[in-house]
Amino acid sequence: MASATDKAEATALKAKGNKAFQEHDWPTAIDYYTKAIDKYPYDPSFYCNRAQANIKLEAYGYAIADASKAIELDKDYIKAYWRRAVANTAILNSQDALRDFKTVVRKEPNNRDAKLKLAECERLVKKIKFLKAIEVEDAPSAFENLDLDSIEVDQSYDGVRLKDEMTQGFIDDMIERFKNGKTIHKKYVFQILKAVRDIVYNEPTMVEVEVAPDTQLTVCGDTHGQFFDLLEIFRLNGYPSDTHGYLFNGDFVDRGSWSTEIALLLYAYKWLRPSFFFLNRGNHETDDMNRVYGFEGECKAKYNEKTFKLFSESFSALPLATLIGKKYLVLHGGLFSDDKYTLDDIRKLDRHAQRQPGQAGLMMEMLWTDPQPQPGRGPSKRGVGLQFGPDVTKRFCENNGLEAVIRSHEVRMDGYEVEHDGRCITVFSAPKYCDTTENKGAYINIGPDLKLEYHQFDAVPHPDIKPMVSTITFTSL
Structure with missing residues (x-):
C-alpha cells in the first residue's frame, strides 16, 4: 500500500513532468509521469497527463490505454474522456471517439468547445459512412480521360x-x-x-x-x-x-x-x-x-x-x-x-x-x-x-x-x-x-x-500559417 510520502514524491515527479511538457519535451514528460505512476498508481491525473504526452508523440494506443485507466480511477474525469476521444480520432476509430465526445457533452452540457468538437466528429463519422457507401471496387483511373x-x-x-x-x-x-x-x-x-x-x-x-x-x-x-x-x-x-x-x-x-x-x-x-x-x-x-x-x-x-x-x-x-x-x-x-x-x-x-x-x-x-x-x-x-x-x-x-x-x-x-x-x-x-x-x-x-x-x-522560420489548417483537429481541453 502506497504511503503519504509515496504520494507526495509522485506529485513532485508529476510537477517535473508538467515542466518538461511545457517545454515541449514529450519523452522526458512521459518518463516523469511513468515514475510518478510507479510510485503512486492511484492518481488518475498521472495517467491523463501521460496520455496527453503520448498524443503529442502520436503513440495513440498508449494514450487510449492511459486515458482508460484514468477513467477507471475516476468515472467523472472529463479530460480523460476528451483525450481518449482525441486519440481514437487520430487512428480513425471515429465511433469510439464519438462516444467519448458525447460523454463530455453530457457531463458538461454548457461546454461550448465540447459541443463544437462533437459536431466535428459527427460530421467525420457521416463522411466516412458516405464514402464507404459510394466506394466502387474497380473504379476507373482518375487519369482516364485526362485531356x-x-x-x-x-x-x-x-x-x-x-x-x-x-x-x-x-x-x-x-x-x-x-x-x-x-x-x-x-x-x-x-x-x-x-x-x-x-x-x-x-x-x-x-x-x-x-x-x-x-x-x-x-x-x-x-x-x-x-x-x-x-x-x-x-x-x-x-x-x-x-x-x-x-x-x-x-x-x-x-x-x-x-x-x-x-x-x-x-x-x-x-x-x-x-x-x-x-x-x-x-x-x-x-x-x-x-x-x-x-x-x-x-x-x-x-x-x-x-x-x-x-x-x-x-x-x-x-x-x-x-x-x-x-x-x-x-x-x-x-x-x-x-x-x-x-x-x-x-x-x-x-x-x-x-x-x-x-x-x-x-x-x-x-x-x-x-x-x-x-x-x-x-x-x-x-x-x-x-x-x-x-x-x-x-x-x-x-x-x-x-x-x-x-x-x-x-x-x-x-x-x-x-x-x-x-x-x-x-x-x-x-x-x-x-x-x-x-x-x-x-x-x-x-x-x-x-x-x-x-x-x-534546426527548423527555419516560415510564414505565419499554423500547421494543419486544412485538418480536422481536436485540441486539448
Whole structure:
C-alpha cells in the first residue's frame, strides 16, 4: 500500500513532468509521469497527463490505454474522456471517439468547445459512412480521360511554362512561387502527377539502388508539409543533381500546411531525374489519413478535388521500399509480424492489386510498425500495426544479408536514433514538428563506401500559417 510520502514524491515527479511538457519535451514528460505512476498508481491525473504526452508523440494506443485507466480511477474525469476521444480520432476509430465526445457533452452540457468538437466528429463519422457507401471496387483511373491538351494556360500566368519534359528552370521558378505563397497552374500540376505516376507505377515494389563512384545518396525521413524545412535540407546538403541523389522515405504530406508544395517539388525532381531520385510510400500517402490530417483539404483549397484524386492514385503507385547497396533496407514503418517474410516477399508483393494498405497484411506492416526495446513483438503504441524488438531485427538482417533497416515514421528528438544494436535506424526530417515539438531534423548521407553519415538541422522560420489548417483537429481541453 502506497504511503503519504509515496504520494507526495509522485506529485513532485508529476510537477517535473508538467515542466518538461511545457517545454515541449514529450519523452522526458512521459518518463516523469511513468515514475510518478510507479510510485503512486492511484492518481488518475498521472495517467491523463501521460496520455496527453503520448498524443503529442502520436503513440495513440498508449494514450487510449492511459486515458482508460484514468477513467477507471475516476468515472467523472472529463479530460480523460476528451483525450481518449482525441486519440481514437487520430487512428480513425471515429465511433469510439464519438462516444467519448458525447460523454463530455453530457457531463458538461454548457461546454461550448465540447459541443463544437462533437459536431466535428459527427460530421467525420457521416463522411466516412458516405464514402464507404459510394466506394466502387474497380473504379476507373482518375487519369482516364485526362485531356491535358484541352487545358489552356492563359497569358496572364506569370510563371515559367512547362512543355513536355521537366526542366530545372521550371523547378527553380516553382520553388520561388511556393516561397512567395503562389501556386502553379493546374495544367502543370496535372502534367507532373501523370508523368510521375507513370514512372513510379513501373518501378518495382522494392527499388534496388547502388551508390556509384563519385556520387552520394541522401536518405530523408518524414517532411509532413514543412516546405521551408525541406528547402533547408537542400540548402545545407545540396540540391538534387546527377551525382547527388535523394530518397524520401514517406510522409511527405499531412499535418504541415505546405503539403502540396512538398509533394509537387519532390514529384518534379522525380520526373527530372527518375533514376537517381526516389520516393517510398508512407502511411500518410493514403486516403484515410489524407482526409483527416489535411492533405485532401489542402488540395481542394489550393487547386481542386481532381488534384487530390490524382495524387491519391499516384500515391498508391509509389514503391514501398528501397534496398541500398544490398546492405540497407529503407521502408517507412518497419518489420513484420512473422519471421518468415524476406526481401523476396517484398519483391513479389503486388502493390497495384491493393491501392490502400488496409488493417492487416504485409503492406500495412511496412507502413505502420515501430521498433521497441524489448525482445519479441508487442502491441502497437499507435493502436495500428505492431512493435518489433531487437531480436526480430537481428534475425531479419541476418536472414537477408543486411547491415541495417532504415525507417522513419516517428519523431526523434535528435532527428535520428540508432537502436537494436545498430541494426534499426530511424530518421525524421521535420524539425520542430508541427511547430510544437522541440526536435531536430536529420538526414543520412551514403557514399559509395556505404558508410552512414548523420546530419542534424534546426527548423527555419516560415510564414505565419499554423500547421494543419486544412485538418480536422481536436485540441486539448
